Amino acid sequence: MVVAIVETGEKEMVTLVSRTGRHLQRYSSIGRRLVVGCIPYRFIEDETSKNCSDRDIEVLVISSQKGYGHGVLFPKGGWETDESMVDAASREALEEAGVRGDVQERLGKWSFKSKRYGTYYDGFMFPLLVKEQLDLWPEEHVRHRRWVTVAEARESCQQWWMKEALETLVNRLSNSVGHTIKDLTVIEKKMGHQLH
Template sequence: MALVSQDNVMALISRTGRELQRYRKGRRQVVGCIPYRYSLEASKELEVMVISSKKGKAMLFPKGGWELDESKKEAALRETIEEAGVRGIVEAKLGKWSFKSKTYDTFYDGYMFPLLVEEQLEFWPEQHVRQRIWMSVSEAKEACQHWWMKEALERLVNRLTTHKLGRMKPIVGSVQCIGDD
């Protein structure tokens, strides 16, 4: 088990460029998180955070390139801080999806992780180019533009439902990456 302090992945500006990007069999490797929390209301309903894309009004979960100097979880956490301005516990991988980029007409491998939000930052690198919105799972399924992210959200809901029923061990930790699934 490797513990990685979040202080090591926080930057005041977003990383840019593709010179450190990972590729496997010609496919760009991208990682992201589904930030989630339970509402503060008595119902304690599951809420997820979506963000706007840079190029339009489409909504999605934070994601971006997995770079050579990072584990998958470190990259997912970095992207989530940069794009959504939230920190928390990166949990076990939800899965891997292969998809074609509409913008670049190339194929990607995408890995998604749940992120149990512990802190919502007032200032974050992409705050001037993205909006972030907490919404219910059903609203997120409607709003999210990517089919593979919708599948990741469904896996998260299934995992949390199973957890609620007592079939999984609780996940403990502080604001850190634990291991690399």
């Protein structure tokens, strides 16, 4: 069990515990484990930027529990029966990366084979516009996190399907032609309210 104590406001603290076990795990109709993840991102404020490009965005990557020597990835984990997909994406971001924010419209669904178990999973990925980065979080002692450019994430991400999800996010943000970074921040806030 992994525990973190987090301040949530004036003199208020909450104990966060990372979920473990698979007794609430969801599976597809053909027996594939369903996982949900997110790509935590933020805009780099640049007053001279005219349009959004992948140079204007940073994404938060995490190490596997084995460490950075095994590549990086985005937060993801099992989708459980007592939560929505959006709740699962938000929970994974908090547990594994220690960030909170606005979960936005789903990027897509990918089927992939687990290297560890040799079974197929269905993975759903969402963008998460980061609003808060916590100093303490449930998996801080077993995972490392770092903000990187999109190019660095493309290079070091160990999962092909997460790289595809990243490209989908970059394309979505870049296709907002004619919008400045500040305009995109407003658009992203609105998108956060249209989750499906």
